[in-house]
Structure formats: structure tokens, C-alpha cells
Amino acid sequence: MISLKKYLESVPSGSKVQNEQSEGDSTAAALAAYRSALEAMGRCSLDACPGLGSELQQNLGALSRTLSAKMSAAALATMESEVQQQLREWGHRTARHYQMKSDEVKELLIVMARTAESVGSRDQRCAGQIQEVTTRLTAIASLDDLTEIRASIEKSAAELKTSIDRMTEEGKAAVDLLQKQVATYRAKLEEAEEIASRDALTGLRNRPCAENLIERYIHEAVPFCVAIADINEFKKVNDEHGHGTGDELLKQFAAELVSACRSTDLIGRWGGDEFIIVLACGLPEASAQTARLSKWICGNYNVQGRSGPRTLKIDASIGLAEYAHGESMKDLLARADTAMYLQKAASKK
Numbered sequence: 001m002i003s004l005k006k007y008l009e010s011v012p013s014g015s016k017v018q019n020e021q022s023e024g025d026s027t028a029a030a031l032a033a034y035r036s037a038l039e040a041m042g043r044c045s046l047d048a049c050p051g052l053g054s055e056l057q058q059n060l061g062a063l064s065r066t067l068s069a070k071m072s073a074a075a076l077a078t079m080e081s082e083v084q085q086q087l088r089e090w091g092h093r094t095a096r097h098y099q100m101k102s103d104e105v106k107e108l109l110i111v112m113a114r115t116a117e118s119v120g121s122r123d124q125r126c127a128g129q130i131q132e133v134t135t136r137l138t139a140i141a142s143l144d145d146l147t148e149i150r151a152s153i154e155k156s157a158a159e160l161k162t163s164i165d166r167m168t169e170e171g172k173a174a175v176d177l178l179q180k181q182v183a184t185y186r187a188k189l190e191e192a193e194e195i196a197s198r199d200a201l202t203g204l205r206n207r208p209c210a211e212n213l214i215e216r217y218i219h220e221a222v223p224f225c226v227a228i229a230d231i232n233e234f235k236k237v238n239d240e241h242g243h244g245t246g247d248e249l250l251k252q253f254a255a256e257l258v259s260a261c262r263s264t265d266l267i268g269r270w271g272g273d274e275f276i277i278v279l280a281c282g283l284p285e286a287s288a289q290t291a292r293l294s295k296w297i298c299g300n301y302n303v304q305g306r307s308g309p310r311t312l313k314i315d316a317s318i319g320l321a322e323y324a325h326g327e328s329m330k331d332l333l334a335r336a337d338t339a340m341y342l343q344k345a346a347s348k349k
Contacts, residue, residue, distance in 0.1 A: 008024040035064040042058055045094075048094065050089065051097060055090075059086050092208065092211075095207075095208040097207065099196075166342075197209040199269040201247060201250060204257070204269045204275070205268035207268065207269070210266060210276050214226065214278060221325075222280060223280070223281065223282050224280045224283070224322075225277060225278075225281065225322045227286070227318055228275070228337055228340045229274070229277065230274045231253060231316050233315075234273035236310065241310060241312075245306070256296060257297060260296035260297060265279050277290075283320075293318065297315070299314065299316050315347065317341075317347060318340060319337060319342070320336060321333075321336035
């Protein structure tokens, strides 16, 4: 979203009277546009996730009503930050909400598959029991000297066996069909889960997927470290060569990360030009891995610029933090992020 504070600060100055009138008109127009954008985002969130969208819609509506031309620059900046925080939190909650729904559907399909198997086993068992009864009836009838009674019993037993066989075949066919349908839906669900866990641009795991793994490691008390990698001066690439070049660089950088990391590491796109690596190991091993990684991913990248092929020399900063027992995911990520920015600042000296 365009910063309202930056927009208002960019209004050109003229004569005092014209300036006051122009500023008033520009401010009123900017505030109206900002209110409209907040209301539109609220409506879209309600369409995207009815269960969670109403809360965001109410919060954004409340913020839009507090907008005033008399607000100071500091107040506008604070409000803008609050809007961004609301959107981030809603995005994370929505991703988790749909992940839970996906898990519920998956569990339901598994229950259906088990039920189908159980019904099939039951039908087979019942058919076997009735077959035993048929056999006994035939044996009893064979001992009877009354020919007509014996023939009647044998005929009834044969008819009963035919009916049971037909019921068994029909039941097995129905169960087989149900199992095939369940297997198809399960495969589709797994494919949807796979797509939902990937970043659309780079193909890496996305932020919710990385957070889920971190929470699982914390819950299971698995020793692990988190590294956050950031491309230095990436904004300059977008400004000078265009966002298409920036996207191409991100995809190539992601591919280099995958090449340099181990199969046991999770590599994800954290946001923008930031990437996350979750390493299931202690700090000494993780430090050696990130040192090797830093050498691998830094260097020349061949991309398509506005005026043709370009070679860009890229450097990156990596912050590493080891999980400490009892620490929250938020604090762990904050430590890794701080370490990354310290390395970035050191590289500019």
C-alpha cells in the first residue's frame, strides 16, 4: 500500500494561499482514497475468508474512521504501521485456518477409507458364516431319508448361497469404487497441500510452511537452528533494471540456495528478498553450513535486464540463531533477523 504519510509529504509547495488550498484539497483526496482502500480490503478479506474476515473488516473500518486532516505525521505513520500489522496478522491467521481445514478434510477421507475397508471385511465375514450354515443344512439334509424334504432344503441352500455370493460381489464392487474415489480425493488433497505450501515465484516453501516446521521442532524438542538470508541492495536491482529482472534474480538465488543446502534443510522464502533456512542440527554444524552457503550464493548472476542480458554481482547477509529451550518462535526469529542486519551493516563499512 502507498504510504499516506509519504504521499502527503510529497505535495508540492507554492504560494501561501494556493499552498494551503492545494494542501487541503490533496489531503482530503488522499484521506478519502485511503479510507476507500481500507474498506475495500475489509470487504475482500470477508470474501476470502468469511470466518476471519469480519474481524479484519471491523478493525480496518475503525482505523479508517479515525483518519483526520488534523492528524500529525507521526500519528499517520503509527496508523500506517498498525494497518500493515493488521494485514500481516490476518494473513498468518488465514493461512493457519485453511491449513486446519485441510487437515480436517484429510482426516475425514482417512476415516472414510477405513470405514470402507471395515465394511468390506464385515461383508466377507458374514458371507463366510452364512456359507457355513448352508453347508451344515446340506449335510443334515443328506442324512434325511425323506427325499422331497432333502431336495427342498438343498434347493433353498443353493438359492441362499447364490444370493449371498451376489451380495458379496456387489458389496465388494461398491467398496472398491469407494476406495478408488477416496484415493483420488486424497491425492488431490495432497497435491493442493503441496501447492499451498510453496512460494508462487521461487517454488520454495512459503512462510506458513516454515513456521509450522519450527513449531513442530519446538514441540518435539528437536535441536535446530534458523538462518535468515537477505540479498544486499536488492531494491537497487529493481530500481535500475526493473521488477522483472528482480524476480528473475530471486528465482536464480532460490535455486542456488537449494543447490547449496542439504536435503534435510527446509529452504523457504520469508518475504521480499529474504529467505529462511531451518537446519535440524546444533550451532557448530549450522555455522559451518551457513559459511559454506554464503560463499556459494554470493557472486555473479546472469539476468535479463531492460536493455538485454546483464551480469549482476550479488552479495547476501545471513543471520543465524540456535533455538534455546523455552524460547518462543517469535524471539528466535528476531535473534536471527538481528544477526542478519548486523552482518549487513558490517558489510557496508
